[in-house]
Amino acid sequence: MEERNSKKPSKRTIIICIAAVVVACVCVVLLFSNKAIRATTMRMLRMEGTVSLEENGKVKTVREDLRLKNGNAVNTEAASLCSIGLDDTKIVTMNEVSRAEFSQKGKALELNLTKGSLYFEVSKKLASDESFEIQTSTMVVGIRGTFGYVSCDEDGHEYVLTTDGNVHVIGTNPQTGEVKEIDVPAGSKIVVYLYNDRTVDSIMFALEPVTEDEIPEFVIARLQENEELLDKVVNDTGWSKPVILGEEESDEDANVEDEEPPTSSFDEENAEVTEESEETLSEPEPEPEPEPELEPQGTLPAGVVRNADGTFTLADGTVFDPDFYRSQYSDLTGMTDEELLNHYLTYGNEEERSANQAEQDQKDAEEAAKQAQQNAHDDDDDDDSSSSSNQQNGDPGQNTGGNNSEGYSFSNGTISRANDQGGTDPVGTLSNGVFTVTAGSHDMPLLLNGNTINISNIILSNDAEPGTEINKGSTRIVKGDAAWSVSYYDEATGQMESFLGDLGPNVPWQNGTANINGTSYSGLVISYAMVGKLCVIEDDGTVHVGDMG
Numbered sequence: 001m002e003e004r005n006s007k008k009p010s011k012r013t014i015i016i017c018i019a020a021v022v023v024a025c026v027c028v029v030l031l032f033s034n035k036a037i038r039a040t041t042m043r044m045l046r047m048e049g050t051v052s053l054e055e056n057g058k059v060k061t062v063r064e065d066l067r068l069k070n071g072n073a074v075n076t077e078a079a080s081l082c083s084i085g086l087d088d089t090k091i092v093t094m095n096e097v098s099r100a101e102f103s104q105k106g107k108a109l110e111l112n113l114t115k116g117s118l119y120f121e122v123s124k125k126l127a128s129d130e131s132f133e134i135q136t137s138t139m140v141v142g143i144r145g146t147f148g149y150v151s152c153d154e155d156g157h158e159y160v161l162t163t164d165g166n167v168h169v170i171g172t173n174p175q176t177g178e179v180k181e182i183d184v185p186a187g188s189k190i191v192v193y194l195y196n197d198r199t200v201d202s203i204m205f206a207l208e209p210v211t212e213d214e215i216p217e218f219v220i221a222r223l224q225e226n227e228e229l230l231d232k233v234v235n236d237t238g239w240s241k242p243v244i245l246g247e248e249e250s251d252e253d254a255n256v257e258d259e260e261p262p263t264s265s266f267d268e269e270n271a272e273v274t275e276e277s278e279e280t281l282s283e284p285e286p287e288p289e290p291e292p293e294l295e296p297q298g299t300l301p302a303g304v305v306r307n308a309d310g311t312f313t314l315a316d317g318t319v320f321d322p323d324f325y326r327s328q329y330s331d332l333t334g335m336t337d338e339e340l341l342n343h344y345l346t347y348g349n350e351e352e353r354s355a356n357q358a359e360q361d362q363k364d365a366e367e368a369a370k371q372a373q374q375n376a377h378d379d380d381d382d383d384d385s386s387s388s389s390n391q392q393n394g395d396p397g398q399n400t401g402g403n404n405s406e407g408y409s410f411s412n413g414t415i416s417r418a419n420d421q422g423g424t425d426p427v428g429t430l431s432n433g434v435f436t437v438t439a440g441s442h443d444m445p446l447l448l449n450g451n452t453i454n455i456s457n458i459i460l461s462n463d464a465e466p467g468t469e470i471n472k473g474s475t476r477i478v479k480g481d482a483a484w485s486v487s488y489y490d491e492a493t494g495q496m497e498s499f500l501g502d503l504g505p506n507v508p509w510q511n512g513t514a515n516i517n518g519t520s521y522s523g524l525v526i527s528y529a530m531v532g533k534l535c536v537i538e539d540d541g542t543v544h545v546g547d548m549g
Contacts, residue, residue, distance in 0.1 A: 042068035042086050042102055049080025049096070073101040076116070089124040090132060095218045110135065117151035119222045121229065138192050138203070142168040147233060149219050159191040160184055161210060163219065164236045176202040187237035193317045199485060199498055200358040206313040208305045212243045212250045220244060300338070301345060312341050320344055321356040328360070329353065361480055365487050365498065410449040433457060439465045444472040454539040456523045460484060460509040472541035484509070486526070486535065488543040516546035
């Protein structure tokens with residue numbers, strides 16, 4: 001019988017083989033799992049120079065591929081930089097002397113830039129349930145799938161430069177609470193300016209195109225090290241790739257080098273000087289002093305930027321609106337936008353002309369407030385006399401009849417008022433002794449259809465026409481283009497004060513009671529949630545302002 005050389009595998013051998021297969025499978029799973037984790041985890045991709053990380057108030061050692069946690073802050077020192085992958089399609093590279101705080105909540109990414117600057121790259125458009133925002137002290141930059149640069153400069157001005165795609169910027173003035181929004185297209189830069197001496201247009205945007213010579217060196221370096229990124233940016237902005245790579249000079253630099261020094265128009269060979277010409281030269285006739293000349297159409301003075309909406313931002317931050325200027329001053333009809341701009345720069349201050357509607361509204365409000373302050377004591381005396389008369393003749397506030405205040409009429413719930421053309425204009429509605437104001441200028445109190453209307457008997461909403469106003473003594477409530485403003489005399493400071501109120505689309509100002517600085521007041525209640533303020537205007541025009549909460 002033939003002897004067999006092979007043996008059956010033992011049970012131990014089989015177990016070892018099965019274990020090896022299981023281990024191999026686990027390794028494969030971990031490999032792909034780790035890749036997925038890394039694709040959705042914030043981590044340090046690159047660092048140069050001195051970079052530090054803050055976590056719960058402590059400074060940690062930083063290394064490449066270090067994973068960042070929610071709430072971490074990264075700092076770069078001089079001559080340093082670092083790149084951080086927020087996930088597999090989003091990278092931010094921080095410039096030197098910069099600080100940023102990182103926050104990740106699900107698919108919402110937030111980065112708070114508190115100092116310095118950074119370049120962001122989002123190579124894939126965000127899904128509808130994703131968000132990525134870069135915040136500074138005055139703005140929020142919403143990014144959907146684009147490249148750009150955000151900076152906080154030494155003067156406190158913050159700006160955004162878009163190098164590809166389009167970013168949405170929301171600017172906020174933390175002092176006045178005003179909010180403005182704007183889109184910044186590729187190849188453009190927007191600077192945010194804040195003005196805390198006003199309540200309207202307290203935040204201004206200066207939007208301007210950017211040439212290759214104006215691109216920050218930090219951005220140039222990012223583009224030069226990533227040719228695929230550079231090609232996309234060049235395609236979207238129209239910038240010159242050779243110029244960005246340093247292979248060619250820009251047109252501006254070339255024009256400066258090619259410019260020849262001016263030559264004298266004097267021709268020595270053909271020059272002849274006669275006795276008559278000598279006398280003319282020796283005794284020139286005095287020339288009349290020239291009138292100020294407007295700059296030719298099509299040119300803009302230094303420091304002036306034309307905005308996307310057709311307005312101009314001047315070097316001092318003033319926004320000049322040519323459409324307003326043209327409509328406000330009939331003597332300038334027919335001028336182009338540039339001619340109107342140059343007219344304002346030449347004659348505007350001298351002739352006390354306004355550059356925009358908000359500036360005109362502010363002037364009107366200040367003038368009205370001064371006039372109201374002068375008449376405040378007389379109005380108080382009149383109110384006392386009226387109150388005394390009402391007490392003698394009975395309370396007219398219970399629909400007992402009586403004449404309306406001069407010029408007002410009432411029909412089917414609608415209040416109208418006589419106009420200068422001999423007709424009437426609707427100014428609001430009256431229901432149960434409450435006057436819902438929609439237009440016109442009204443001095444409190446009013447007698448409407450037998451109802452005595454005080455400040456606490458009115459409702460103000462955003463449906464009112466711009467220019468609608470309520471006056472009581474030195475207090476003036478005015479509807480602007482987008483919101484109501486309140487001007488009043490503050491006895492504590494001895495000055496006229498003013499602020500904007502933030503009405504929602506369907507949230508009226510109306511009678512109520514509020515606690516301000518520990519005291520309860522009744523009247524027209526105004527919430528100013530944007531800056532956490534609460535205001536009550538009493539029937540006598542007294543204004544109380546305090547913190548909400």
